[in-house]
Amino acid sequence: MRKAKNNRKLLRRILASGRLLVIPGAYDPVSAMLIARAGFPAVYVGSYATAATRLGMPDVGLLTMAEAAAHAKAIADAVDIPVLTDAESGFNNAANVWRTVRTFEQAGVAGIHIEDHAFGKHVALPQALLPLREMVHRIRAAVDAREDENFLIIARCDAAAAHGDIDEAVRRMNAYTDAGADLVMSPEIDVPVLASMRPRIKGKLVVTDTPGRSVADEEHAGADVVIYYGFALYAAYHGVKSALEAFRRTRDADQVPHVRQSIAEFEDFIGFSEFAARARKYGLG
Amino acid sequence: MGKADSNRKLWRRALASGHPLAVIGAYDALSAMLVQRAGFPAVYIGSYTTSAARLGMPDVGIVTMEEMAADAKAIVDAVDIPVLADGENGWNNAANIWRTVRAFEQAGVVGIHLEDRVFGKHMPLPSVLTPCRDMVEKIRAALDAREDENFLIIARTDAASARGDIDDAVERMNAYTEAGADLVMTPAIDLELLTALRPRVKGKLVIADTPGRSVADDERAGADVVIYYGFTLFAAFHGVKSALAAFKRTRNADEVPHLRGSIDEFEEFIGFAGFAARARKYGLG
Numbered sequence: 037m038r039k040a041k042n043n044r045k046l047l048r049r050i051l052a053s054g055r056l057l058v059i060p061g062a063y064d065p066v067s068a069m070l071i072a073r074a075g076f077p078a079v080y081v082g083s084y085a086t087a088a089t090r091l092g093m094p095d096v097g098l099l100t101m102a103e104a105a106a107h108a109k110a111i112a113d114a115v116d117i118p119v120l121t122d123a124e125s126g127f128n129n130a131a132n133v134w135r136t137v138r139t140f141e142q143a144g145v146a147g148i149h150i151e152d153h154a155f156g157k158h159v160a161l162p163q164a165l166l167p168l169r170e171m172v173h174r175i176r177a178a179v180d181a182r183e184d185e186n187f188l189i190i191a192r193c194d195a196a197a198a199h200g201d202i203d204e205a206v207r208r209m210n211a212y213t214d215a216g217a218d219l220v221m222s223p224e225i226d227v228p229v230l231a232s233m234r235p236r237i238k239g240k241l242v243v244t245d246t247p248g249r250s251v252a253d254e255e256h257a258g259a260d261v262v263i264y265y266g267f268a269l270y271a272a273y274h275g276v277k278s279a280l281e282a283f284r285r286t287r288d289a290d291q292v293p294h295v296r297q298s299i300a301e302f303e304d305f306i307g308f309s310e311f312a313a314r315a316r317k318y319g320l321g
Numbered sequence: 322m323g324k325a326d327s328n329r330k331l332w333r334r335a336l337a338s339g340h341p342l343a344v345i346g347a348y349d350a351l352s353a354m355l356v357q358r359a360g361f362p363a364v365y366i367g368s369y370t371t372s373a374a375r376l377g378m379p380d381v382g383i384v385t386m387e388e389m390a391a392d393a394k395a396i397v398d399a400v401d402i403p404v405l406a407d408g409e410n411g412w413n414n415a416a417n418i419w420r421t422v423r424a425f426e427q428a429g430v431v432g433i434h435l436e437d438r439v440f441g442k443h444m445p446l447p448s449v450l451t452p453c454r455d456m457v458e459k460i461r462a463a464l465d466a467r468e469d470e471n472f473l474i475i476a477r478t479d480a481a482s483a484r485g486d487i488d489d490a491v492e493r494m495n496a497y498t499e500a501g502a503d504l505v506m507t508p509a510i511d512l513e514l515l516t517a518l519r520p521r522v523k524g525k526l527v528i529a530d531t532p533g534r535s536v537a538d539d540e541r542a543g544a545d546v547v548i549y550y551g552f553t554l555f556a557a558f559h560g561v562k563s564a565l566a567a568f569k570r571t572r573n574a575d576e577v578p579h580l581r582g583s584i585d586e587f588e589e590f591i592g593f594a595g596f597a598a599r600a601r602k603y604g605l606g
Contacts, residue, residue: 060568063349063351064348064349064374064375064377065373065375065376065377065378066374066377066554066557066558066561070561070565071565074565074566074568076565087591088350088587088591089349089351089352090349090395091350091395091399092349092350092351092354092395092396092398092591093350093399093592094588094591094593094595094596096593110376110377111377113376113377114376114377114378155605158588158593159593159596159597160597161597161600161601161605162606245574247575247581247584248575250571250572250573250574250575251572251573252573264568264574266587267564267568267580268561268564268565269351270564270579270580270581270584270587271557271560271563271577271579271580272351272352272556272560272561273351273583273587274560274579274580274582274583275556275559275560275561275579276351276352276355276557276560277355277358278556278579279552279553279555279556280345280355280356280359280361280552280553280556281359283345283359283552284359284360287343287535287537288536288537289530289532289535290532290533290535292556294555294559294560294563295552295555295556295559296532297559298556298558299532299551301558302373302551302554302558303443305558306372306377306378307378307379308379308381308443308444310379311379311381312444312446315444316446320440320446321444321446321447
């Protein structure tokens with residue numbers, strides 16, 4: 037767990053530096069490795085991408101804690117940079133959330149966010165939030181449960197995203213900070229709203245990216261961390277879909293751009309030559 | 322297992338039709354769903370893509386049988402079309418291979434290929450093949466182990482691809498067919514070699530796609546099934562890599578082509594609307 041411990045310290049140092057942290061979401065180890073290679077400082081693993089790629093399902097609460105943690109572990113194992121992970125609503129109440137914290141900590145990630153959204157995410161249905169008091173206890177229990185004090189507990193509040201209730205969002209986030217959360221998070225809010233509520237929020241703020249906004253826009257509005265949760269997933273979705281359509285049409289993979297031309301680069305990237313070197317070193321070649 | 326039973330029958334009928342089947346490799350549930358939507362008749366799941374997408378590792382014999390079977394099951398669960406899986410060298414000897422066959426059958430795939438390669442795939446290292454006699458026993462054991470008689474056992478020889486030994490490849494494939502294999506397979510084989518070897522091979526022949534060739538080329542050379550094992554992985558690799566490079570450069574996701582523009586289409590594709598409908602039907606909305 038040396039890598040995990042070092043990465044947690046590294047992430048805390050980056051956060052303390054005051055630089056805006058842009059974290060693209062990965063959907064698997066290859067996309068996470070590409071994020072690391074592109075020079076981003078951290079990788080995000082969220083239920084939105086994991087539900088899609090592991091289960092082929094929408095992000096509507098179907099993914100289990102064990103599935104999310106196993107996927108996060110596969111990604112943490114594959115990269116050297118810190119991995120930040122989505123722990124949904126903690127998958128458990130305050131009395132049992134220790135198991136979620138322990139599982140993600142053992143998966144080697146740098147931290148998790150736990151949200152107060154109880155029902156209705158990503159869909160046009162009545163939204164339900166956990167009562168504030170219950171969420172405060174959940175955050176306290178999560179903070180108590182961590183073994184590594186540098187493991188980040190991020191308290192996510194969906195009051196602004198779900199109900200557009202800025203005052204409630206501010207009140208809740210500050211209560212979560214008082215309960216010991218390392219950072220707070222308010223997803224899916226546009227830049228003007230973010231700018232207006234930012235001065236009232238204690239501590240560092242995590243947001244998610246919004247179409248129409250650049251990193252500079254998010255930085256000016258006062259975000260400390262921006263999670264691009266669907267980034268790699270959308271790129272892969274479009275890339276795979278287009279390639280399949282072109283192949284279906286031409287029945288000639290040579291005419292599909294960037295597929296066969298990527299083979300040599302991919303094999304170099306994924307590490308075949310390191311295996312060959314180990315094989316030779318240990319008498320297998 | 323109604324879906325698995327009917328897909329195995331469907332696959333056997335498709336093979337009997339005489340048209341070559343282009344089977345496209347998926348690396349996760351989402352890419353498999355895209356293969357299905359593009360109109361291809363079947364999906365393939367191979368160790369090449371699973372090593373990369375699940376472990377971030379090259380395909381050098383590191384994926385376990387359980388990992389492959391679990392990934393195969395996730396893909397089977399996500400699509401309606403037949404899924405063909407890579408059973409590597411069976412992970413077991415002839416006495417224990419029943420467990421591998423059972424695991425993949427329970428995963429719901431239509432069949433697996435089992436290969437005589439023991440070491441050196443994808444590598445400039447000395448290749449090791451299982452002796453023909455041992456491989457024949459493995460095939461016999463695999464056939465004995467299946468519960469559904471329509472579950473396909475495909476016997477793969479790497480004699481041609483590993484050593485360029487066409488005579489040995491033909492001799493082995495015919496021995497595997499005589500042992501009861503439903504199909505035989507010779508991957509990564511040059512078009513002229515394939516054309517030369519085809520008349521001497523009994524039964525239906527599976528090959529892997531090769532750069533420089535179209536489906537029509539493979540058909541003329543006598544292939545019955547062509548597995549495009551890396552197709553979606555290479556497309557995703559290129560798509561994610563290019564999108565990250567563009568984002569790193571512009572720091573504005575709006576300027577990354579096909580990324581935010583794909584969100585609505587993706588969410589429709591993955592099935593958020595189905596969840597909303599279930600929620601309303603059962604009193605949650």
